[in-house]
Structure formats: C-alpha cells, structure tokens
Amino acid sequence: MPGTLSAFAFRPALALACLAVLAAPAAAAAAITGVRIQNLGADQAGVPFTFGQVFAPGAFGKNDGLAARLADGKVLPLQVDVKATHPDGSVRHAIVSGILPKLEARGTASLELVKAATAKPAGGAGIERLLADGLSASIDIRTDGVAYRATLADALAAAKGASGRTNAGAWLDGAVAREWRGAVPLKSAGGAAHPLLAASFAVRWYPGLEKQARVEVVVENTKTFQAGARNVEYDVDVEVGGRKVYQQAGLTHYRHARWRQLAWWNEARAPAIHVRPDGAYLIATGAVPNYDQTIKPDERALASLAGRLNPGNTGPMRIGPVMAYMPTSGGRGDIGPLPSWSVHYLLSTDVRARDAMMAAAEGSGSWSVHLRDERTGYPVRTDLPANRAISTHMNLAHKGPLPVPRCAGKGLCKTPYTNDTSHQPSLAYLPYLLTGDYYYLEELQFWAATNPLGTDPNNSGKGQGLVRWQQVRGQAWSLRTLGHAAYITPDAHPLKAYFTRQLDNNLTFYHATYVVGRPNRLGAYDGSGEGAFRVKNSAPWQDDFLTWSFGHLAELGFAKATPILRWKATYPVGRMTAPGFCWTEGAAYSLEFRPSGKQGGPLYESFAELYRANYDRDFYRKDDGKRASHPDGTRFIDQPCASQAQADWLTAAHRRKWTPGRMAGYGGSPMGYPANMQPALAVAATSGIPNATEAWERFDARAEKPDYSKTPQWAIVPRR
Incomplete structure (x- = not known):
C-alpha cells in the first residue's frame, strides 16, 4: 500500500482540551444526521471512535467543521477527514473521529452531527514518537523451510527511504485521530524478499490518549506480474505491542x-463499542437503495x-x-443489490447483523x-497499453502474450472459493461507507477492477472495462460494483478517474446500443451490440436486475444512466400494465421473445404479442417449470387476468389453493421472481416513465x- 501519513503530534494533554469543550452551550444549528455509540462492555472512559459518514448533496460543505451534540446539549468537537465530494463541491463521504469522555456499561450515547467551526490542523511529531514510546508490530512467516519477517519499523523505514519523509499520502490527519500506512517486503535473515508474499502495516492512533492505537497487519499474495503464481502454505505469528x-x-x-489482523496497542483500553449509523439518513442520501423502512427485521433471523x-x-x-x-x-442471502445481512443492518443497526x-x-x-x-502499489488497471491484454479466463491461461502470470503448476492454485459475477454479492461497499477503513475501500476496488477481466x-x-460479455445478471452486479467504486473512491485517489471512466465506457455502450439504437x-435486453452476451430467450428476473442497476447508478448521480x-x-412496467399482457405472469422465469425463436432475431413488437406467444398454448408452466393443464381441458390464457376464474384454474392445475391476484414465480417467497422484480419496478416508478406509478x-x-x-x-x- 503506497503512501505514508503526515507528521503527527503526540499530545496526551489534548484529551483535556477536548473534554473541556463539552461545557460549551448546545449548538443552535439543526442536526444533519446522527449516530449512536453503544458500549458492548464495562464502563469506559476516554473512548475513541472513528466512523465513515455519507452526506446528502449540499448538506455539508467541504470547508465546514463538524461537532457532536450530546443528549444533554453539550457539544463534542469532531475531526472530519473529507474523502469524496459531490459535483456541487459539498461532502459526499468523510471519516469522522472523536473522543467520548465516558460511556457507561452497556449504555448508549446519542450524537447529533451539527456544523461547527472548522478545526485547526494538527502539527508536531509523527509516528516515530509512537515507536520510540514502545509501539511495535511484526509478522513472522516460515514457509518452504525459510523464515521471513516484516516489522512496523521496517515499513516506516521503507516509506522514509522512498520519499525521504513520512508525510505523504495521509489517510487520517487531525488533532483527534491520525493514521499512517506503509507496505514492506517479507524478508529472510539474509535479506531476500519472498517472491510472492508481502506485508503492510497501518496505525490509527488518538494522540490525546496514551497508547490508544489500533494496529493493522496485512499479508498479501497479490502480485500481478511476478512469475510463479501459486498458493503458499506457511506458519505465521503476528505480534503487536510485544504480545x-x-x-x-x-x-x-x-x-x-489477502488477509488482515487488527489489534490495539493497549489491549486493556481497546474501545468495546458499536457505532450505530442513522440508516434512514443513509438511505435518503441515495448512496444505498431505498429499502422499505417499515420492515422490522425478524429476531430469529438476527x-x-x-x-x-x-x-x-x-x-x-x-x-x-x-x-x-x-x-x-x-x-x-448474499445475492441481491446488497446482501440480506447488510439490509438487516440498515433497517435495525443490530450488532449481530x-x-x-x-x-x-x-x-x-x-x-x-x-x-x-507491483509497479504502482494499487489494484491493476487495464487502460494502460501494457495491461490491455490482461485476462483471467482459464482458456487463456497459457496463451500469450499476456502480462499476467498464471498458476505455476497443476493443483498449486486450488481454492475452495469460486468467484462468479453472475452471483456476486456486494461485500465491501457498505462496510467502507460505515467505517472508512482503507482495507474495505481496496476490497471494493479489487473486485471492481477484476470483474471485467474474465474474457x-x-x-x-x-482496457475499457466493458462488462457487456457477461450473463445479463453478471452485467447487473458488475455495474453495481463498478458504480460503487466510482462513486465512493476518494477524490484524491489515483483510481478515482479510472473507475469513473470505466463506468462511463459501459454507460456509453448501453446508451448507444439501446437508447440510440432502440x-x-x-x-x-436482447444481446444487441458488438461483443455482448447473446440470448435466445428472455430471463425477466435477470433483466430486472439490470434495470435496477441502471436505476441505482442514476441515484448515485451518474446522469448517463x-x-x-x-x-x-x-420492460418491467409493460409486463405489469401493457394491454394484452396479464400482470400476474409479469415475473415469469423465462419468456420467448423472438418470433423466429433464433438468437439475434427481431423481438415481438408488443407485449400482447409477447404474451400470446408464451401463453396461447395447451399447457401452463408452473413455478417449478413443469407443465400443467386443467382437468377439463380449458386453457389458462382464456381466463380473465387476476380473476377468480384464473385462480380456480391455477388451483386445479397446481393442485393447491391459488388466490386471485397472486403473481406466479413463487409470489409468496422473499426470494421469488416477483421479489426479484420489485427493485426494477421501484426504480421505474422513481424515474417517472409513463405507467410506472400504475405498475408499482x-x-x-x-x-x-x-x-x-x-x-x-x-x-x-x-x-418519493
């Protein structure tokens, strides 16, 4: 990980100054949003906290200060490290830090975030002071009979050697919290670096609190251009503060x-807290989908x-x-716009979720x-001429010229985990939004950067990062992940413009192919466009994923979406409202949508034609895909849509009770095809296109x- 953090003061007296501000009168300003800090253990004093916060456009200026108004009206100063901004210059995402004077056992402190005077910049001594005062961290690995080691001191020395100073690439830099990051090779006693493994360290500390520092140790097997790629088996020991x-x-x-380990320098004073966000405000910013906030997560599910x-x-x-x-x-549970556990958390902020x-x-x-x-220290980008031939597809594993080395030998790269864009969860986006941890940001970036490469x-x-070649559902989830990376990567990060351009490349393709080309x-989605994934029939549920994805990108502010x-x-609106198409079949598993039945042929001209082509026949396909018919020989298509007669027909065909107005496709299931359709209809209704409100x-x-x-x-x- 490139970069180190700015010069930092180590001033225990700062805690007293911070606490003194608590006696100030309550700020008169209206709260922007709030958080609750939950104590997960015994009484705590001088409790440091850091969290990520998304702001709605225009809500918080880049040069504004921030404070926390407590329940008793007192005001707590906060440090704000701005990371990303909206097009109007206001703050999109920032990392907020503060110190609570005390927190009772199992108690909760409610903090309203209000604008305040801008905090003065920090100054003074840096991380060297922490090392001089006894902070240490190390990782020892033994593999193939050789011992390798890396230390925090090594990482600091490497950073100073590269730049001659330690103030480049600040992550957190203020009077309340600071964070330094540095990468270093794992070396043997003779000074030889391991060819594949590398380490990095990060230290987040609170200068006003003695030995209040969180240490992060990361071990990676992520080199892209180093020959001999393989799994590595080793024995490992990680020490922080001598333990x-x-x-x-x-x-x-x-x-x-890669993996990481977190530990606090002074384990006895490690803050045992849970920072609970304002889920309603987060949803209102548009950074996450508009989940139904009337839902109360089930206790058994949690x-x-x-x-x-x-x-x-x-x-x-x-x-x-x-x-x-x-x-x-x-x-x-892991498939969807966000995984079920993330949505449970947005709706409940329960620590189990x-x-x-x-x-x-x-x-x-x-x-x-x-x-x-390895040359830049960042996730690989393919817009550089030397990287445009990168592919991770197994059929290209041993064909050249490709700059990415493949597995060094049969069986040397076996893993129990198989990635797939068509079923890929969103794993790191919301965690980064809520914590501001750089590790999660890089996770999001790694997945977004790799998704286009499997072809x-x-x-x-x-090198344009187009995802048109993936299954329809894969396009949806890859666009979501790429959009998240473009939206939330910090403005100053070298990959911000890269992900933004890659997303724009994709939107340009879809706009030219469908909006202009019609x-x-x-x-x-019909497979149009050069290099696009070809389809013979329509899978409406996959198509609905793609519709939602464009809606989500529009909510994130990408106007071309x-x-x-x-x-x-x-498409989803027509299946619910178009004349001649019965809406109870709107979430069908599959629809034949070409008169010729041939891949690449023209589609039906109307939803009525589409409906007749799929339902004007002597059988009906049940939710499980099996054929069914009525005992008396009547046909499904002849029953009035959503009527009692239609329900009676389906009751006889399914041999179980069917209610008028129930949608086919496992309509009562939270994972059924109507449920898959719901996000598409929601963003359609938000878009205001004709008949979308009626469809919803x-x-x-x-x-x-x-x-x-x-x-x-x-x-x-x-x-709304």
Whole structure:
C-alpha cells in the first residue's frame, strides 16, 4: 500500500482540551444526521471512535467543521477527514473521529452531527514518537523451510527511504485521530524478499490518549506480474505491542488473496463499542437503495446470523456467511443489490447483523480476485497499453502474450472459493461507507477492477472495462460494483478517474446500443451490440436486475444512466400494465421473445404479442417449470387476468389453493421472481416513465406478498 501519513503530534494533554469543550452551550444549528455509540462492555472512559459518514448533496460543505451534540446539549468537537465530494463541491463521504469522555456499561450515547467551526490542523511529531514510546508490530512467516519477517519499523523505514519523509499520502490527519500506512517486503535473515508474499502495516492512533492505537497487519499474495503464481502454505505469528495477537500453523494462503489482523496497542483500553449509523439518513442520501423502512427485521433471523459465525468460517482465508461456490443456483442471502445481512443492518443497526456484514467484508480478501500492480502499489488497471491484454479466463491461461502470470503448476492454485459475477454479492461497499477503513475501500476496488477481466480482452473493449460479455445478471452486479467504486473512491485517489471512466465506457455502450439504437420496443435486453452476451430467450428476473442497476447508478448521480433506465424500465412496467399482457405472469422465469425463436432475431413488437406467444398454448408452466393443464381441458390464457376464474384454474392445475391476484414465480417467497422484480419496478416508478406509478401500485396491491422480515434484500420501494 503506497503512501505514508503526515507528521503527527503526540499530545496526551489534548484529551483535556477536548473534554473541556463539552461545557460549551448546545449548538443552535439543526442536526444533519446522527449516530449512536453503544458500549458492548464495562464502563469506559476516554473512548475513541472513528466512523465513515455519507452526506446528502449540499448538506455539508467541504470547508465546514463538524461537532457532536450530546443528549444533554453539550457539544463534542469532531475531526472530519473529507474523502469524496459531490459535483456541487459539498461532502459526499468523510471519516469522522472523536473522543467520548465516558460511556457507561452497556449504555448508549446519542450524537447529533451539527456544523461547527472548522478545526485547526494538527502539527508536531509523527509516528516515530509512537515507536520510540514502545509501539511495535511484526509478522513472522516460515514457509518452504525459510523464515521471513516484516516489522512496523521496517515499513516506516521503507516509506522514509522512498520519499525521504513520512508525510505523504495521509489517510487520517487531525488533532483527534491520525493514521499512517506503509507496505514492506517479507524478508529472510539474509535479506531476500519472498517472491510472492508481502506485508503492510497501518496505525490509527488518538494522540490525546496514551497508547490508544489500533494496529493493522496485512499479508498479501497479490502480485500481478511476478512469475510463479501459486498458493503458499506457511506458519505465521503476528505480534503487536510485544504480545501475540494471531498464530496459525499450516495456513494456506490462496493465490491472489489477502488477509488482515487488527489489534490495539493497549489491549486493556481497546474501545468495546458499536457505532450505530442513522440508516434512514443513509438511505435518503441515495448512496444505498431505498429499502422499505417499515420492515422490522425478524429476531430469529438476527439470531441466526450470529449463530452462523464461528472460528471455522471467520479469520484469515475464511469467508464468513458468503456462499463459497458463487455459481450455486437458487435464492440465498448474499445475492441481491446488497446482501440480506447488510439490509438487516440498515433497517435495525443490530450488532449481530453488523458482525455478519463485517465477517463477509473481511472474508472478501480470501477470494482469488486480487491483482495488485507491483509497479504502482494499487489494484491493476487495464487502460494502460501494457495491461490491455490482461485476462483471467482459464482458456487463456497459457496463451500469450499476456502480462499476467498464471498458476505455476497443476493443483498449486486450488481454492475452495469460486468467484462468479453472475452471483456476486456486494461485500465491501457498505462496510467502507460505515467505517472508512482503507482495507474495505481496496476490497471494493479489487473486485471492481477484476470483474471485467474474465474474457478475451476484445470483449471487454481492450482496457475499457466493458462488462457487456457477461450473463445479463453478471452485467447487473458488475455495474453495481463498478458504480460503487466510482462513486465512493476518494477524490484524491489515483483510481478515482479510472473507475469513473470505466463506468462511463459501459454507460456509453448501453446508451448507444439501446437508447440510440432502440433494437426493440419492449425495453428488454436482447444481446444487441458488438461483443455482448447473446440470448435466445428472455430471463425477466435477470433483466430486472439490470434495470435496477441502471436505476441505482442514476441515484448515485451518474446522469448517463438515467436515459438508459428510462428505456430499460419499459420492460418491467409493460409486463405489469401493457394491454394484452396479464400482470400476474409479469415475473415469469423465462419468456420467448423472438418470433423466429433464433438468437439475434427481431423481438415481438408488443407485449400482447409477447404474451400470446408464451401463453396461447395447451399447457401452463408452473413455478417449478413443469407443465400443467386443467382437468377439463380449458386453457389458462382464456381466463380473465387476476380473476377468480384464473385462480380456480391455477388451483386445479397446481393442485393447491391459488388466490386471485397472486403473481406466479413463487409470489409468496422473499426470494421469488416477483421479489426479484420489485427493485426494477421501484426504480421505474422513481424515474417517472409513463405507467410506472400504475405498475408499482398494481404490484404493491398484489395478493400473497412476501414476508421480508427474514430476508429483506429485495425489499426496495420507490423514492418519493
């Protein structure tokens, strides 16, 4: 990780100055938003906290100061490290730090965030002072009979050697909290660096509190251009402040994966807190989808999330609650605009949901998708001429000329984790929003950078990062992840412009292909465009994922996504409102949408034609895909839409009770195809296209709606 942090003062007296401000009168300004700091343990004094905060456009100026107004009206000064801004110059995302004077056992402090005078910049001595006062951190690895070691002191020396100073690349830099980051090779006693493994250290400390420093140790097997890529098995010991904080024998570190360990310098004073965000405000900013806030997460579901975490699935090279084989079919909690545990957290801020979300975020480093460019220190980018031929597709593994080395030998890169863009969860975006941890930012960047690479480089536009070649659902989830990286990567980060351009490249393709080209009148993805994924039939649920993705990008502020959304939204809206198409079948698993039945042929001209082509026949396909017919020989298409007669027909065909107005496609399931359709209809209604409001109202009034309290990841509603 490149860069080091600015020169820092180490001033224990600062704590007294901060606490003295608490006696100031309550700020008169209205609160922007708020957080609650929950004590997870015994009484605590001088409690440091740091969290990430998203702000709505115009709510908080880049040069504004911030303070926390407590329940008793007193005001606590806060440090704000601005990371990303909106187009109007106001703050989009910042990292906020402060120190609570005390927090009672199992108590909660409510903080209203209000504008205040801008804090004065920090100054004074730097991280060297911490090392001089006894802070130490090290990692020892033994592999292939050789011992390798890296220390925090080594990382500091390497940073100073590269720049001659330690004030480049600040992450947190203020009077309350500071953070220094530095990378270093793992070296043998003879000074030889391990060819594949590397380490990095980060120290976040609070100068006003003695020995209040959080140390991060990261071990990576992520080199992109180093020959001999393979898994590495080793014994490892991590020490912080002279004590062992992690030890493991025989750890298998997978190719192009990484892990980290956190520990506090003074373990006895490590803050045991949970910073609970204002989920409603976060949703209102548009940074996350508009989840239905009337849903109360089910207690048993929250308990289940806690019960699923154990030493066997957490820690280095473990993935928490995520499905190990991503291509696994069927509905599950990790697939959706956000995973179910993340939505549970937004709606409840329950620590059990947070723990599941963070376990998944930590585990995201275990997948073999991490390509770090050793020359720049950042996730690899393909817009450089030398990198445009990069591909991770197995069929190109031994063909050249490709700059990325493949596995050094058969069986040397075996991993229990299989990535797949078509079923890829959002693992690190919300954790980064809420914590401001650089590790999670890089996780988001690694996944966004790697997603376009699993094909021949021509298909992805020779470095343009196009995802048109993926399955329709894969395009949806890859666009989501790329949009998140472009939206939240800090303005000053070298990859900000890269991800923004890659997203723009993709939106340019869809705009030219569908908005300008208008290959069909249904608004359906049909495989048009050079290098695009070809489809014979339509999978409406996958198409709905893609519609939602364009809607989400529009909400994030990417204006070029709006006309694409308005064109694409025609498809879900038409299936709910168009004359001649019965809306109870709007969430069908599959629809034949070409008169010729041939891939690449023209689509039907109307929704009425589409409906007749799929339902004007002597059989009906049930939710499970099996054919069904009525005992008396009547046909489904002849029953009036959403009528009692239609329900009676379906009752006889299914041999179970069917309610009038129930949608097909597992309509009562929170993971059924109508549930998959819901986000698309929600963003369509928000877009204001013709008939979208009617489509949403009809959908919302349907019979047998899902109970989203256990699995809420599809419970998105229109913004008003």
